[in-house]
Amino acid sequence: GAGVSQSPSNKVTEKGKDVELRCDPISGHTALYWYRQSLGQGLEFLIYFQGNSAPDKSGLPSDRFSAERTGGSVSTLTIQRTQQEDSAVYLCASSRGQQLMNTEAFFGQGTRLTVV
Amino acid sequence: QKEVEQNSGPLSVPEGAIASLNCTYSDRGSQSFFWYRQYSGKSPELIMFIYSNGDKEDGRFTAQLNKASQYVSLLIRDSQPSDSATYLCAVNKDNFNKFYFGSGTKLNVKP
Numbered sequence: 001g002a003g004v005s006q007s008p009s010n011k012v013t014e015k016g017k018d019v020e021l022r023c024d025p026i027s028g029h030t031a032l033y034w035y036r037q038s039l040g041q042g043l044e045f046l047i048y049f050q051g052n053s054a055p056d057k058s059g060l061p062s063d064r065f066s067a068e069r070t071g072g073s074v075s076t077l078t079i080q081r082t083q084q085e086d087s088a089v090y091l092c093a094s095s096r097g098q099q100l101m102n103t104e105a106f107f108g109q110g111t112r113l114t115v116v
Numbered sequence: 117q118k119e120v121e122q123n124s125g126p127l128s129v130p131e132g133a134i135a136s137l138n139c140t141y142s143d144r145g146s147q148s149f150f151w152y153r154q155y156s157g158k159s160p161e162l163i164m165f166i167y168s169n170g171d172k173e174d175g176r177f178t179a180q181l182n183k184a185s186q187y188v189s190l191l192i193r194d195s196q197p198s199d200s201a202t203y204l205c206a207v208n209k210d211n212f213n214k215f216y217f218g219s220g221t222k223l224n225v226k227p
Contacts, residue, residue, distance in 0.1 A: 033215065042124070042219025043160075043204065050214065091159060095215065104150060105206070105215045107159040 002026075004108035006092050012114045013082055021077040021111045025094030032075050033093040033105065034067055043091070049075060082115045089113070117142050122205050122218035130226050135192040137221050139205030142186070146209040149181055149188045154202045154220065163203075164190070195225045 005024040013019050025032050034046040045059035049069045060066070064082075069075040079086055089112050095105040121140045129135045137151075148167045152160035166172045166179040166188070178191040188207075192199055202220040209216070 031214065035217070042122075042202075043217045045217070048214060056214075093215070103148075104162045104165065107161070109159055 004092055004094050004106050006090075006108035006111050008111060009109060010112045010114075012116060015084060015115055016081055018078065018080045019082055019113065021079075021090050021113070023075045023077070023092030023094075023108060025073065025075070025092070026106055027073075029094035029096055029106075030072065031095045031105075032069060033095075034075070034077050035091045035093065036061075036088045037091060037110075038088045046077070046090075079113075082113075084115045087113055087115045118218075119143060119216035120205055120207055120218035122203075122221050124219060125222040126224050127221055128224045128226060129195050131195060131197060133195050133225075135195045135199065135223055135225065137190040137192075137203050137205075137223065139188045139190075139218055140186055141188070141205075141207045141216075143207075143209050144183070144186065146186075146207040148208050149179070150206040150208075150215075151177075151179060151188075151190045152204040152206060152217075154204060156201070160204055192223075195223075197225045197227050199223060200225045 007022045030051045032049040035043040047067045048056040064080045067077045089110040091110045092108045093105040096103045150165045151163045153163050154160040164179045166181045172179045176193045180189045202222045204220045205218040206215050
């Protein structure tokens with residue numbers, strides 16, 4: 001696609017339910033990032049995928065959070081047993097996984113998750 | 117220690133003034149440096165990147181890099197109210213172009 005695509009754009013869920021957020025990166029981008037941004041706050045790193053390497057999961061806040069990336073393309077972030085503090089905008093970004101000085105990361109429009 | 121540090125602000129400047137946004141990074145191996153702008157409710161978008169010591173100018177924006185001091189800054193000349201946003205500093209430092217973002221500085225330009 002032309003850009004990073006995320007779905008759904010908005011999600012309202014009841015506390016305790018599981019949710020899945022989807023990210024479709026730019027074609028050919030091997031690096032994919034998930035970030036979380038609470039209202040008025042900065043980006044909080046969650047997880048990083050690069051090609052076939054083991055993902056960097058160091059930012060996942062708890063074991064309720066998991067992510068996978070199938071076929072090196074689409075990624076799904078899953079939050080189990082959602083809590084109200086999980087309410088935030090979840091941003092996905094992708095970039096070329098190569099040592100190119102001027103390669104930027106491109107962001108999707110985000111999924112706004114509200115846990116009620 | 118965070119990879120990238122920014123003052124969260126808010127930084128308030130009057131219209132027409134120079135806004136100076138600063139960022140420090142922890143790893144001397146960092147190779148490329150990026151400034152992103154994020155309007156409220158929107159996703160971050162790239163303004164500039166820099167990878168050589170010194171200044172890089174693009175219109176009203178100037179990025180400054182000092183690798184010895186591990187310091188990156190963004191100057192916005194003739195600030196406009198439309199420049200009001202959160203500015204995110206990012207670095208990447210490894211062979212796979214992994215990005216590390218700061219938490220952002222909120223800029224308010226007052227008319």
